Amino acid sequence: MSRWSRLLVFLSIIGPGIITASIDNDAGGITTYSVAGARYGYMLLWTLIPTTVALIVIQEMVARMGVVTGKGLSDLIRENYGVKTTFFMMIVLLVANFGTTIANFAGWAASMEIFGLSKYVMVPFGAFMIWLLVTRGSYRIVEIVLLIASMLYFGYVISGVMSEPDWGEVLQSALVPKAKLESEFIMLTIAIIGTTITPWMQFYLQSSIAEKGIKKENYKVSKLDVIIGCVMTDVISFFIIVTCATTLYPHGIRINEAKEAAISLAPFAGQYASALFAVCLANASILGAIVVPLATAYYICEALGWEAGVNKTFKEAPQFMWIYTALIAISALLVLIPNAPLVILMVMSSLLNGILLPFVLVFALLLVNNERIMGKYKNPKGYNYISWGTVVVLIILTAALLVMTLVPDMNKLIG
Amino acid sequence: MPLFGELFVSELLKMPVLDPKGDELGKVKDFVVIKGDPLPRVSALILEEKKKRYCLEWENVGIFNKRIISSKVYSPRVEPYEPSDEILLIVRDIFDKQIVDADGAKVVRVNDVQLEGLRNDACVSGVDVGVRGILRRLGIENKSERFYEMLGKTLPRNIIRWSFIQPLEPRLSKLSLTIPRQMISELHPADIADIISNVTQEQGIAFFKGLDPDVAAEALPELSPDLQKSIIEDIDKDYASEVVERMEPDEAADLLADLEKDKAKELLDSIEDEDAQDIQELLAHEEDEAGGLMTNEFIAYPPELTIHDAIEKFKVDAHEAESVYYIYIVENEKLIGITTLKDMILHAPDLPLSEIMETKLKTVSPDTNQRVVAETISKYNLLAMPVVDDKGDLLGIVTIDDIVDILLPQSSWKKRRSV
Numbered sequence: 001m002s003r004w005s006r007l008l009v010f011l012s013i014i015g016p017g018i019i020t021a022s023i024d025n026d027a028g029g030i031t032t033y034s035v036a037g038a039r040y041g042y043m044l045l046w047t048l049i050p051t052t053v054a055l056i057v058i059q060e061m062v063a064r065m066g067v068v069t070g071k072g073l074s075d076l077i078r079e080n081y082g083v084k085t086t087f088f089m090m091i092v093l094l095v096a097n098f099g100t101t102i103a104n105f106a107g108w109a110a111s112m113e114i115f116g117l118s119k120y121v122m123v124p125f126g127a128f129m130i131w132l133l134v135t136r137g138s139y140r141i142v143e144i145v146l147l148i149a150s151m152l153y154f155g156y157v158i159s160g161v162m163s164e165p166d167w168g169e170v171l172q173s174a175l176v177p178k179a180k181l182e183s184e185f186i187m188l189t190i191a192i193i194g195t196t197i198t199p200w201m202q203f204y205l206q207s208s209i210a211e212k213g214i215k216k217e218n219y220k221v222s223k224l225d226v227i228i229g230c231v232m233t234d235v236i237s238f239f240i241i242v243t244c245a246t247t248l249y250p251h252g253i254r255i256n257e258a259k260e261a262a263i264s265l266a267p268f269a270g271q272y273a274s275a276l277f278a279v280c281l282a283n284a285s286i287l288g289a290i291v292v293p294l295a296t297a298y299y300i301c302e303a304l305g306w307e308a309g310v311n312k313t314f315k316e317a318p319q320f321m322w323i324y325t326a327l328i329a330i331s332a333l334l335v336l337i338p339n340a341p342l343v344i345l346m347v348m349s350s351l352l353n354g355i356l357l358p359f360v361l362v363f364a365l366l367l368v369n370n371e372r373i374m375g376k377y378k379n380p381k382g383y384n385y386i387s388w389g390t391v392v393v394l395i396i397l398t399a400a401l402l403v404m405t406l407v408p409d410m411n412k413l414i415g
Numbered sequence: 416m417p418l419f420g421e422l423f424v425s426e427l428l429k430m431p432v433l434d435p436k437g438d439e440l441g442k443v444k445d446f447v448v449i450k451g452d453p454l455p456r457v458s459a460l461i462l463e464e465k466k467k468r469y470c471l472e473w474e475n476v477g478i479f480n481k482r483i484i485s486s487k488v489y490s491p492r493v494e495p496y497e498p499s500d501e502i503l504l505i506v507r508d509i510f511d512k513q514i515v516d517a518d519g520a521k522v523v524r525v526n527d528v529q530l531e532g533l534r535n536d537a538c539v540s541g542v543d544v545g546v547r548g549i550l551r552r553l554g555i556e557n558k559s560e561r562f563y564e565m566l567g568k569t570l571p572r573n574i575i576r577w578s579f580i581q582p583l584e585p586r587l588s589k590l591s592l593t594i595p596r597q598m599i600s601e602l603h604p605a606d607i608a609d610i611i612s613n614v615t616q617e618q619g620i621a622f623f624k625g626l627d628p629d630v631a632a633e634a635l636p637e638l639s640p641d642l643q644k645s646i647i648e649d650i651d652k653d654y655a656s657e658v659v660e661r662m663e664p665d666e667a668a669d670l671l672a673d674l675e676k677d678k679a680k681e682l683l684d685s686i687e688d689e690d691a692q693d694i695q696e697l698l699a700h701e702e703d704e705a706g707g708l709m710t711n712e713f714i715a716y717p718p719e720l721t722i723h724d725a726i727e728k729f730k731v732d733a734h735e736a737e738s739v740y741y742i743y744i745v746e747n748e749k750l751i752g753i754t755t756l757k758d759m760i761l762h763a764p765d766l767p768l769s770e771i772m773e774t775k776l777k778t779v780s781p782d783t784n785q786r787v788v789a790e791t792i793s794k795y796n797l798l799a800m801p802v803v804d805d806k807g808d809l810l811g812i813v814t815i816d817d818i819v820d821i822l823l824p825q826s827s828w829k830k831r832r833s834v
Contacts, residue, residue: 078524079513083552083553304523304549305524306523
């Protein structure tokens, strides 16, 4: 193969991995990194390296399953673990992702308000545009839009550089692990990992690879796609932490959400850095608002055996399109209703995600080791130690996060 | 092995299988399926007891229903068994599989598998692809049904007959339909009749009500007379009259003859006069005689009509008539000759019909027995037989398709069992 045709093959295959990993940094992710940077400076940067490794290990297996079987993850779970398991999993995932979608619309509304745009105009507008994109567009168009949007994340890199950090210190913090025995520190550490590896990503990645119809002989390119995506997304997380750590941490400014980060940046890093941060937040939110409902529609349809795919029309895949439409419409509406209990919904959603993650990961691991399904593409023995190890660590951390979210909340409720 | 009606596999799973002493051999885990004619059949049950699997051959199964499954052999005679990948198991290989359309598009998933007693075998008769199947698997079918009833709705049944599914191979990853999904909803009337005969009467009637009256009119005569009768008695009057109006007069007459007098009269009164009159005429005859078999929709022209004019008229009249190959030549209602469509087309258009018609006629009278009619049609290789009264007036024709049903009594609806 000539160099050019090789490049063409490469370009035609990349996409799913990069997109999935990027959307990892949705409104919730950006909030976590901003808060972490403002609260502990560069101290948490080192967590990104093990997180990236874990992310690559998990995503690679899921991508491999998509390439080898041509089926989505919930396809496989339904076919191998039956109706009951699948059914309850789907219901929990639906509720969890509903919360995530709301969080993304809330992020979109918040970033628009930074620019003085009314959310009552911008939320319906945004919802309508992303609805149009998926229901009327083809897979390729959606993918290109998402890929371009993924590139926009580099705005965070620029705003990080604009904040003029002390690079020596940054590098040292990234490579040398530091820890503080403080509940807030531990919680933020786990939150960074928890927001990076989510249940819906596994479903979305495998489905989009299956829909793209990537062949086994091109699996290496797909693997590269996954690795590039995972590294990219964590480079961006890195710069979000750096930005907030350089500008907000020395001044002791505590923030609770990403919107505050964008606003607080202005006096220290300048108007442009602040605006850039806000634009990136808007971009991340809208991207999440496209992909999370899309992932939900994918796995529900796969589990029940209905036709699914962006390439299909309303007539060919009615259930798929309606689930997508309903999720967007209801989430957008809820964000606009004054005093809607958004925070409770979002907390519940992250709890449900935390409960689900172990199940999804264990199922994925069992499936990827099933010879009937994977044939010679099943996990090599050595690799299995790494992947089971990763999954066990993730499960322990998620369980810890669950307990920590649950307990202070209960305290608040009692107090 | 006694016959049973229809069962769903999910209702049988985890049921204990008892030996003649009443000891438990194990719980139903799966079913081995092998090719069979016309449907695949269950060749053995896989049982599970204390994590070990056993195989119980179908010949050794005693009672088999959703309350009791029994074995004719005692437990020590059942060998431990590990099913290989090469054999086909319902739960392992068919449950939850994707069903794709003839063109490869995903349609539905197998939510459950239906078994049906056929002779001494349990055959795989269909796959449940509806919500009902999912609810049954979740063990909440009855509860959901009551819930639906409270809302005044019925839970839809959605079963794809096995005959629409391509033969299975071991290690399959999906099932394919043999014909496009679209066509399953645009079934041939005979297939619709097949479906109606194979579900409970209630479901059959519900299904029938949803049909377009034109389709219903074609499907109804394919059913057994008893079933036809109960359907017509059950559906509402307006829909019934719409359907009867669209039926061939001879078939409508057969149906009305089976109904109670009041009901038949009520129906006759509600349909259009012209159709009602045709049916009334036919009703006067015995069912197993030429008069009862005949239809009064035929093409008849006067002898002086030219072929050209006849063909023009034919183009209009042929829409209505059941059998169009023969054109009857009638003078003052009296049958004087017959010609065929072929002859009309092959002769010069300016000739009158009287020039080309055949005058040596084979006819029967209305009280001729159907057997004799069949023999005559068969002997002279005719497509239709004119029925004339003693004055020689043409009353109607008996067409070959009505005769085939008599000659082959096993072929049509009689073969369909109703449950």
